[in-house]
Amino acid sequence: xxxxxxxxxxxxxxxxxxxxxxxxxxxxxxxxxxxxxxxxxxxxxxxxxxxxxxxxxxxxxxxxxxxxxxxxxxxxxxxxxxxxxxxxxxxxxxxxxxxxxxxxxxxxxxxxxxxxxxxxxxxxxxxxxxxxxxxxxxxxxxxxxxxxxxxxxxxxxxxxxxxxxxxxxxxxxxxxxxxxxxxxxxxxxxxxxxxxxxxxxxxxxxxxxxxxxxxxxxxxxxxxxxxxxxxxxxxxxxxxxxxxxxxxxxxxxxxxxxxxxxxxxxxxxxxxxxxxxxxxxxxxxxxxxxxxxxxxxxxxxxxxxxxxxxxxxxxxxxxxxxxxxxxxxxxxxxxxxxxxxxxxxxxxxxxxxxxx
Amino acid sequence: xxxxxxxxxxxxxxxxxxxxxxxxxxxxxxxxxxxxxxxxxxxxxxxxxxxxxxxxxxxxxxxxxxxxxxxxxxxxxxxxxxxxxxxxxxxxxxxxxxxxxxxxxxxxxxxxxxxxxxxxxxxxxxxxxxxxxxxxxxxxxxxxxxxxxxxxxxxxxxxxxxxxxxxxxxxxxxxxxxxxxxxxxxxxxxxxxxxxxxxxxxxxxxxxxxxxxxxxxxxxxxxxxxxxxxxxxxxxxxxxxxxxxxxxxxxxxxxxxxxxxxxxxxxxxxxxxxxxxxxxxxxxxxxxxxxxxxxxxxxxxxxxxxxxxxxxxxxxxxxxxxxxxxxxxxxxxxxxxxxxxxxxxxxxxxxxxxxxxxxxxxxxxxxxxxxxxxxxxxxxxxxxxxxxxxxxxxxxxxxxxxxxxxxxxxxxxxxxxxxxxxxxxxxxxxxxxxxxxxxxxxxxxxxxxxxxxxxxxxxxxxxxxxxxxxxxxxxxxxxxxxxxxxxxxxxxxxxxxxxxxxxxxxxxxxxxxxxxxxxxxxxxxxx
Numbered sequence: 102x103x104x105x106x107x108x109x110x111x112x113x114x115x116x117x118x119x120x121x122x123x124x125x126x127x128x129x130x131x132x133x134x135x136x137x138x139x140x141x142x143x144x145x146x147x148x149x150x151x152x153x154x155x156x157x158x159x160x161x162x163x164x165x166x167x168x169x170x171x172x173x174x175x176x177x178x179x180x181x182x183x184x185x186x187x188x189x190x191x192x193x194x195x196x197x198x199x200x201x202x203x204x205x206x207x208x209x210x211x212x213x214x215x216x217x218x219x220x221x222x223x224x225x226x227x228x229x230x231x232x233x234x235x236x237x238x239x240x241x242x243x244x245x246x247x248x249x250x251x252x253x254x255x256x257x258x259x260x261x262x263x264x265x266x267x268x269x270x271x272x273x274x275x276x277x278x279x280x281x282x283x284x285x286x287x288x289x290x291x292x293x294x295x296x297x298x299x300x301x302x303x304x305x306x307x308x309x310x311x312x313x314x315x316x317x318x319x320x321x322x323x324x325x326x327x328x329x330x331x332x333x334x335x336x337x338x339x340x341x342x343x344x345x346x347x348x349x350x351x352x353x354x355x356x357x358x359x360x361x362x363x364x365x366x367x368x369x370x371x372x373x374x375x376x377x378x379x380x381x382x383x384x385x386x387x388x389x390x391x392x393x394x395x396x397x398x399x400x401x402x403x404x405x406x407x408x409x410x411x412x413x414x415x416x417x418x419x420x421x422x423x424x425x426x427x428x429x430x431x432x433x434x435x436x437x438x439x440x441x442x443x444x445x446x447x448x449x450x451x452x453x454x455x456x457x
Numbered sequence: 458x459x460x461x462x463x464x465x466x467x468x469x470x471x472x473x474x475x476x477x478x479x480x481x482x483x484x485x486x487x488x489x490x491x492x493x494x495x496x497x498x499x500x501x502x503x504x505x506x507x508x509x510x511x512x513x514x515x516x517x518x519x520x521x522x523x524x525x526x527x528x529x530x531x532x533x534x535x536x537x538x539x540x541x542x543x544x545x546x547x548x549x550x551x552x553x554x555x556x557x558x559x560x561x562x563x564x565x566x567x568x569x570x571x572x573x574x575x576x577x578x579x580x581x582x583x584x585x586x587x588x589x590x591x592x593x594x595x596x597x598x599x600x601x602x603x604x605x606x607x608x609x610x611x612x613x614x615x616x617x618x619x620x621x622x623x624x625x626x627x628x629x630x631x632x633x634x635x636x637x638x639x640x641x642x643x644x645x646x647x648x649x650x651x652x653x654x655x656x657x658x659x660x661x662x663x664x665x666x667x668x669x670x671x672x673x674x675x676x677x678x679x680x681x682x683x684x685x686x687x688x689x690x691x692x693x694x695x696x697x698x699x700x701x702x703x704x705x706x707x708x709x710x711x712x713x714x715x716x717x718x719x720x721x722x723x724x725x726x727x728x729x730x731x732x733x734x735x736x737x738x739x740x741x742x743x744x745x746x747x748x749x750x751x752x753x754x755x756x757x758x759x760x761x762x763x764x765x766x767x768x769x770x771x772x773x774x775x776x777x778x779x780x781x782x783x784x785x786x787x788x789x790x791x792x793x794x795x796x797x798x799x800x801x802x803x804x805x806x807x808x809x810x811x812x813x814x815x816x817x818x819x820x821x822x823x824x825x826x827x828x829x830x831x832x833x834x835x836x837x838x839x840x841x842x843x844x845x846x847x848x849x850x851x852x853x854x855x856x857x858x859x860x861x862x863x864x865x866x867x868x869x870x871x872x873x874x875x876x877x878x879x880x881x882x883x884x885x886x887x888x889x890x891x892x893x894x895x896x897x898x899x900x901x902x903x904x905x906x907x908x909x910x911x912x913x914x915x916x917x918x919x920x921x922x923x924x925x926x927x928x929x930x931x932x933x934x935x936x937x938x939x940x941x942x943x944x945x946x947x948x949x950x951x952x953x954x955x956x957x958x959x960x961x962x963x964x965x966x967x968x969x970x971x972x973x974x975x976x977x978x979x980x981x982x983x984x
Contacts, residue, residue, distance in 0.1 A: 316834045316844045323830060326819035332778065333808070333816045334830040335799030 119388050122434035123402065126427045133426065139417050148424075151412015152405040161408045163293035163363060164376065168407070169400040170301045170356035171382025172389070173308055174225075177352070178243065178345040179391050180312065181325040185349045187232070187247030188379030190254030191225035195354025196361045197258040198224030200276050200368040201266070203283035203361075210282040217283050218300065218358050225354020226347045228254050233343035243346065255374055262370045274370035276361075285362045297359030302397075304352060309393045321345060325391075353379075377425070381407050384428050387435050403428060474537040476501040476664040477522065477553070477633045482531035484517050491517040493688045494531070499633060504655055504665045506675040506696070509685035509708055510905030515668050518685070519635050522666070523555045524548035535633070554626025555635040560618050564611030568604050569593045572624045596627050601657050603650075615764075616647035623654065633664045640674060641902075644763045645933065645966035652678040670708075670906060672701045673934075684708055709907045727751040728789060728894045728925035729775065735783035736770045736949075743767045743949040745774070745781070750927075750944060750951070752894065757916070757926040759940030761933065761965050767949035768929045769811070772896055775927070776808055777801045788894065802831060807887035811898035811929070813876075817883045820872040824864050825853035827871045828886045856885040861911070877908030884912060888919055895919060898929040913938055933965050945969055 131141035152161045171188050178185045185191075199221035206213060232246040259274070268277045285295040312318040324331040324341050331338055356378070361368045381403040388402070389395035410424025479497040483490070492514040499505050509515045520526040522533060524542030533540045535551050542548050545555070562571050569589040578588040593606040602620045610618060619639060626634050636655070640648045655665050655678055667679055675682055676696060684692040684707040692707035729752040738744030745767045752758045760768050773779040775786055777798045786793045793801055802808070810816040818827050829849045832838050838848045853867040862881045864874055871879060880900070887895060900916065901909035916939060920926055930936050936943050943960040945953040945968040953968040 313846060314844055315842060316839055319826070319829065319833050319844050322822065322826070323819060326822045326826075327815070329812070329816040330819040330830070332798065333810060335797060335802050337797075337799075 118437070119390060119399075119435065122388065122431045125434050126430040129430045130423060130427050133423060134419055137419060139419055144413055144417050144419050147416035147419075148409035148413040149405060150409075151416070152409035154412075157408070157412060159291045159293045161404055162291075162298060163295075164378070164408050165401060165404040166294075166298045166301050167356050167360060167376075167378040168381045168385060168404050169305065169396060170352050170359070171378045172385035172396045172400045172403075173301075173305060173382075173393065174349045174353040174356070175383045176386040176389065176391055176393055176396060177308060177349045178342075179325075179386060180318075180393075181321045181341055181345055182328075183236070183342060183345065184244040185229065185232075185247050185346065186244055186383070187229060187251035187254075187350075188353050188382060189374045190247075190251030191228050191350045191353035192357040192360075192373050192379065193255045193258040194228050195221035195225035195357030196368050196373050197261055197266075197357075198354065199283075199358030200279065200361045203279040204266070204276060207280075208282065210284075213280075213282045214285065214296075214362075217362060218355060221354045221356075221358025221361075222351040223354065225352070225357060226350040229346040229350025229353070230343060233339065233346045237339035237342055243342070247346075258368070259370050262368055266368070268367075275372075276368045279362065279366045283362055284366055285359065293364050295359075295363055297363060300355065300359065301352075304355065305393065305396060308348075312393050317341075317344070377407065381428065384432055387432060474501075475499055475534070476536065477666075478534040478537075479518065479522060480532045480534065482518060482521055482528045482533075484521060484526060484528050490688055492521075492528075492685075495685070495688070495690055497522075497683055497690075499664050499666055500681070501664055502659050502662045503680040504659050504667060504678055506679040506682045507666055507668045507685065508670060508672070508675055508682060508704065509691075510670060510907060513685040513708070513905075514688040515685050516637070519555070519637060519666065519668055522548070523553055523635060549629055549631070552630060552632040553635070554629060554631025554633070556619065556622040556626065556637065556639060558638045558641060560615075560622050562610050562618060562621060565609065567607050567609055568613075568621050568624075569606040571610055571621050572596075572606075572628050574625070576629055592628065593624060596624055599661070600627065601650075601654055615642040616644065616651075619643070619647075619651070620654070627658075627663075632662070633666070634658065635666045635668065637668045638670075639667070640669070640671065642764070644969055645962070648674070672704050672708075675704060676701060705906065709905075725754045726790065727753050727787075729927060730787040730790070731771065731775065731784070732787070733784040734771060734774055734781050734786070736767075736774065736779070736781050738949065743770075745770045746949045747784070748946070748949070748951055749784075752925040752927050754893065754923045754925050755920055756942070757920050757928055757940045759928045759930060759936040759943040760946055761930065761936050761943050761960075762946035762969055764931055766946045768898075768946055770949070771946075772808075772898060772927070772929060775801075775896060776806065802890075802892075805890075805892040805894055807890045807892040807895045809880075809883050809887050809895070809897040809900055811902065813879060813883060813903070818871050818879055821870055823868045824857065824862070824871055824874070824882060825850050825867040827882055828853045828856055828867075828889075830886065831890065832886070852889075856889060857882075860885045860915070876903040877905050880904050880912065881908065884915060888915065892924075894925050894927070896927045896929075899931065900928070901932070901935060933962050936960065936965070937962070 134141045134144040199217040202220040235241040235246045236243045263274045266276045287295040320336045385399040385403045388399040406424045410421040414421040475498045477499040482495045507515045521528045524545045573589045579585040590606040682694040734748045736745040774781045860881045943955045
């Protein structure tokens, strides 16, 4: 019992920063709305209803699925101190891979559904895996190579749906509608919410378990805390880097597959990247402080901000960009977390009497 | 350009006014009282030792004197007048100087440029190189500090860099010089010349505060001693009328039991056999040129030498952190060539590295996580696919209790532990492997006397159980306390191979600085 109290006391300052970030963001949003002549309470009410009212929740849950997956795609490498900013490219490659398999592999649903999901995961993983040797052999930081590889990957999918895979006779750059066997089964009474949510939640549970209860999860945390300590213990940093990036790319690719296997069952150019799932996922992962178990909570928050701001624009005439502003403020405040962590560490060091 | 003579800060004072004085200094960090009402009087022209274990408050006290920390209560006096120190710049203006444990020099600048930095001679803002070098030569001559003013600092050995730090303080007219653990990085010969410099400064009226935890240095180099324990003064002594025993007792509150080192019967096949190991020299590293050594069960083999003479390369070749250019490393007769760190550790090598913050621990992880590394894939903690957080905490609790690690709990971050306790965590983890070979570098570095004593005992217990230990240390007293055999390394070559009985301080000290031909046997090392 006293052990639990001690652990809570250690965790309390760490939890204050993310909570404070959200509060500050909401206050900033309130000020912006007040200046624009909108009652902030009405504005936030419209935002929440825009995401969570009966008519909107179906679409919000589908967005939540994508944002949760993208938050995991950022959080897994972040656990060892590597930052995956290539979510868009991995998402798009995953989506196009799943679409190609669905369009060209005649198979019953029981085969086609898992094969498409796996193809999506492989597509994302393939792109992300390139960054591992670039980092461990050539010294190109993961944060840079993932970001730079993302744009050409998105462009490649754009080309594919405009030319070789384009639906004939359509003005929109998109593939044909996928066969029925490749449609993820929806929950009763919904059209967007489907088995994809179950898949992502299962993957999240797996990630939480690997993080806290397997040697590999421990090794990833060790490598994130101190590379020298990891090498001393005989851990292979290149292998851990490759492993976390492949896992991250696979989750992002899976998200892409789930999106094309949901309404309207096509790969539409821009449809995967335009909603900003990657950025919202990064924000959610940062807010969770790298702890996978907190991702559902923070992903839900950013889903409300992303989806709800459209409702807010409709109901109270506040531009939907306010949602993005709030996300940015959260991240800015979180950047202060680094300072807070240093402050806590210095106090801890001083408390034991000076030099270490 | 700084005014070097702020007259108001230095009134002419009578010879009996102390050069500097601390009165009733109290400083607290959060809940911890680091120093509590400490008085310290530094008489003009004396060398004053400030001794105590890590955490006793000596660093805090010196930080207050040098303006790095503001005290919660108490006063700092200089020549009998109270000072208001807002930062070290105020302290420097008042004629105080400090040589830190880690030097603060610009490696790419010359000695003279470093010495005159922030107080450069020159005209109309133009730096006068010749005047600066002249000034350095003059100061160096006056105090017996041997340096080349035009040498680049990063080409110099640590002992010479320290002289540059001292010159820097002297150039700024420091009359009270604080030396913080100055001998940690020096060879025995360099220590002797440092003490000669300290003596010469004192003779010329400079007051020196020597912060140390080495009792021998106190006896050799100082006039007066103030001993701190747990933030209060536990003794004020005259060096000429005290003994090592008295000082140690005041430091740790009880008599020191030297680690008993009963030489056991060494027998059996060697656990570790290194033959003709070769590594090319690199900038800043001596390389290794044909080193051979053997460690048998129940034996501690020490490697003596000044840091940077190839010890590190030998250790890293044994561990698999670096692949040698030639030669072999055998564990229990099996060649380890081509095996990585994990495989070698799995075959029975435990390792306590010198670089504790960078390699031996992860400061941000919990004590429990720090204790688990290397044990995390084997029962009882886990297997290839499973790791039990509960078992990790349970084992950590057990190890913490067994070794008496002082921590708020096994979930506390390692960063919250003192140096001695962090080192115990490393040792606990590595001893728990019950590996046949333990490689240890500098086991008591940055560790206070009491914890150092316990660490030595743990290593000797391990040897008594039949463990083989390869010990790298820069401290001769430590090698003498622990080792059965001592090899001396200089420039990547073993220059002496001595039985513990023959490894006297003089012989080791001489072998550490003068090469003898490697083939001419044992104790003729030296000149």
